[in-house]
Amino acid sequence: MAGREEFAKLVGRAVFDPDFALALKESPEVVARSIGVVLDQNQVQALSDLDTAEITKVSGAIRNRLGPAAFVDQQQQQQARMD
Numbered sequence: 628m629a630g631r632e633e634f635a636k637l638v639g640r641a642v643f644d645p646d647f648a649l650a651l652k653e654s655p656e657v658v659a660r661s662i663g664v665v666l667d668q669n670q671v672q673a674l675s676d677l678d679t680a681e682i683t684k685v686s687g688a689i690r691n692r693l694g695p696a697a698f699v700d701q702q703q704q705q706q707a708r709m710d
Contacts, residue, residue, distance in 0.1 A: 628667040652677045
C-alpha cells in the first residue's frame with residue numbers, strides 16, 4: 628500500500644502532467660509501479676475514478692496563480708519520469 632507521501636506524489640504529478648493523469652486513470656497499478664509505488668485496491672479504485680477534466684481545470688488554476696514558477700522544465704519532467 629502506498630503511503631501518504633507516495634500517493635500525494637502520484638496525484639501531484641497528475642495535476643501538472645495531463646498525460647500522466649490520463650495514464651494513471653486508465654492503468655493506476657501499472658503507472659504507479661513504474662515509479663516504484665505499490666497501491667492497494669482502495670487506492671487503485673480512487674485513481675480509476677479520477678476526473679481528468681477536473682484535474683486539468685485545477686492544474687490550470689494553479690498555473691494561472693503561480694505563473695512561470697508552476698512549470699517544470701523539460702529536463703525535470705524527463706528526470707521525474709525516470710524516477
